[in-house]
Amino acid sequence: MASYAISVMEGDGVGKEVTRSALEILGSVSSASGVSLDFTPAPAGDAVLAGTGEALPQQSLSVIRGSDACLKGPVGETAAAVIVKLRQVLDLYANIRPAKSMPGVPCLRPDIDFVIVRENTEDLYRGLEFEVADGVVAMRVTTTKACARIADRAFRLAMGRKAKKVVAVHKANVMRKSCGLFSSACREAAARYPAVSFSEMYVDAAAMNLIRSPESFDVIVTTNMFGDILSDEAAQLVGGLGIAPSANLGDKFAIFEPVHGSAPDIAGKGIANPVGISLSACMMLEWLGESREDRKCGDAASALRAAIERAVQKGAKTPDLGGSLTTEKMTREIVAELRR
Numbered sequence: 001m002a003s004y005a006i007s008v009m010e011g012d013g014v015g016k017e018v019t020r021s022a023l024e025i026l027g028s029v030s031s032a033s034g035v036s037l038d039f040t041p042a043p044a045g046d047a048v049l050a051g052t053g054e055a056l057p058q059q060s061l062s063v064i065r066g067s068d069a070c071l072k073g074p075v076g077e078t079a080a081a082v083i084v085k086l087r088q089v090l091d092l093y094a095n096i097r098p099a100k101s102m103p104g105v106p107c108l109r110p111d112i113d114f115v116i117v118r119e120n121t122e123d124l125y126r127g128l129e130f131e132v133a134d135g136v137v138a139m140r141v142t143t144t145k146a147c148a149r150i151a152d153r154a155f156r157l158a159m160g161r162k163a164k165k166v167v168a169v170h171k172a173n174v175m176r177k178s179c180g181l182f183s184s185a186c187r188e189a190a191a192r193y194p195a196v197s198f199s200e201m202y203v204d205a206a207a208m209n210l211i212r213s214p215e216s217f218d219v220i221v222t223t224n225m226f227g228d229i230l231s232d233e234a235a236q237l238v239g240g241l242g243i244a245p246s247a248n249l250g251d252k253f254a255i256f257e258p259v260h261g262s263a264p265d266i267a268g269k270g271i272a273n274p275v276g277i278s279l280s281a282c283m284m285l286e287w288l289g290e291s292r293e294d295r296k297c298g299d300a301a302s303a304l305r306a307a308i309e310r311a312v313q314k315g316a317k318t319p320d321l322g323g324s325l326t327t328e329k330m331t332r333e334i335v336a337e338l339r340r
Contacts (some may be wrong), residue, residue, distance in 0.1 A: 002294050003036035006284075007067035009060070009082075012045040013262030014272035015073025021274035022071060022281050025304070028338045033300035035285070040067065044082045045075035046262075055081035061089070064255075068292075069284050072257040073277065076264065078333040080127060081256070083248075087120045092248035092255060093146060094153045095120040095227060096283070099214075099234035099244070104313035105321060107238045114217035115161075116234060117154040118227025119182075120248060122146045125224045140177040142223070147185035153249075154186075154221035155193040165197045165218035166190070169206045171227055182223055203230070210234060235259055242273030242320040245280035247287065254291075256284040270326045273318040278308055278334060307337035 006026075010019045023039060030037050040059040055078035064070050064086070071100040075082045086092065095118040101110050128139035151168070158166045168186035172179035183200060190198035201209070203226045210217070212228065214237050222230065235244035244259035258276030266272060282301045289297030316333035317323025325333070 002292070002296065003038060003190050004068040004288055004292075004297075005038050005040060005066065007042040007064045007070040008039050009042045009044050009064075009070065009072040009075075011073035011262060012047055012076040012078075013074065013264045013267035014260075015045070015075065015265070017261055017270065017272045017327050018258065018274045018277045019071070019073040021327055022277045024331055025156075025274070025278055025334055025338070026071075028335045029281075029285070029300050032338060033296055033303065035294075035296050035300050040339060042067075042070065044078075046078050049078050050170070056085060061086075062120055066089075069253070069271070069288060070255040071277070071281060071284060072255050074258060074260060074262045076262040079261075080193060084125055085126070085197055086255060087248055088126075090250055090253050090255075091121065092185075092253065093119065093225075094122045094150055094247075094248040094249040095231075096157075096247040096249060097227070097234065097244065097259060098283075099229040099231075099238050101238050102243065102309060102312055104315065104317075105243065106240035107303075108211075109215055109237075112214045112238055113216070114234070115157060115219050116227055116231045117150060117157060117219060117221045118220070118231065119146055119150040119224050121224070123224030125228075140175070140178050140182050144181065144185065147182045148189070151186045151189035151221055153191075154219050155189050155196050158196045158219040163197075163218035164195060165195075165199075167206070167217065167220055168198070168200045169203050169220055169222040169230065170200070171203050171226075173202060179223070186221060207233060210237065223257075231259060240320055241276065242318065243275040243279065245278075245283055247283045249287070252291075254284070254287050256280040256287075270328060271319050272327050273320050273326055274331050274334070275308060275312070275318075276313065278304065282308075303338065307334055310337045 170179040241260035285301035
């Protein structure tokens with residue numbers, strides 16, 4: 001039986017609550033599927049900074065580097081020092097954020113099914129800001145390498161989907177150099193994938209069309225900050241941030257986390273939605289299955305996804321989805337579906 005070392009970052013606020021739920025759910029998945037998962041804590045975040053003086057201690061980074069994958073809860077104000085740093089240090093250049101309608105969840109339309117592929121290491125999120133005489137200058141970093149590989153990742157993903165469509169979202173009519181480089185790289189990638197339909201859209205138009213006709217999108221490839229903003233909009237289209245998963249992918253390593261933040265306003269109340277991190281765990285199992293050529297991991301991911309969808313469709317919902325279940329009870333419902 002294959003065994004995988006999973007580093008676990010609980011994070012802050014509701015991160016601790018939903019991460020505990022995910023580990024309980026993954027424990028049931030492991031028992032049922034024959035996939036062995038060995039969890040090791042990798043503490044980071046606001047509370048760790050307060051206790052140690054470092055938001056991401058070297059020991060935690062070493063644990064993450066030594067694992068097969070990382071499951072991460074949301075952190076608070078130290079996000080730039082934790083997840084943004086991890087994306088850059090580990091070269092996790094692709095942020096994958098699916099948006100799909102789920103039966104039983106109130107959403108804009110029942111036929112939404114698209115993925116945002118976001119460049120994850122450059123743009124304004126490099127944090128290169130400088131004070132000048134009368135304000136601040138922020139540098140937007142865009143390189144040929146980063147644009148080319150995120151474009152290629154998006155087209156490869158589209159090849160495995162039914163619609164096989166990619167739209168590159170940018171603002172090249174204003175940022176002619178940086179977005180111009182990005183759009184050019186996407187066009188070059190499109191030429192290598194003739195089976196994929198390709199188009200381009202300015203980011204403001206994309207934001208509008210996500211509301212007007214979300215069912216028309218398949219794969220959206222875009223830059224770091226635009227992708228961050230559009231993916232939150234996308235999450236709201238299908239039920240909210242509580243059910244939104246994501247993956248930070250490199251060529252050899254990956255971190256999986258829910259899209260939502262640490263939500264200090266509801267932390268400790270036991271009502272946080274564990275679906276987002278549980279679907280992120282699905283993505284982790286899928287990635288392990290693909291990268292390690294382990295069919296059992298893929299089967300385990302399918303079983304978990306189906307269990308989550310059945311639980312929600314039967315009415316298991318936390319308050320953010322209009323229900324009344326606690327985090328713990330929602331977790332039990334998913335585990336019960338897994339056992340069935």
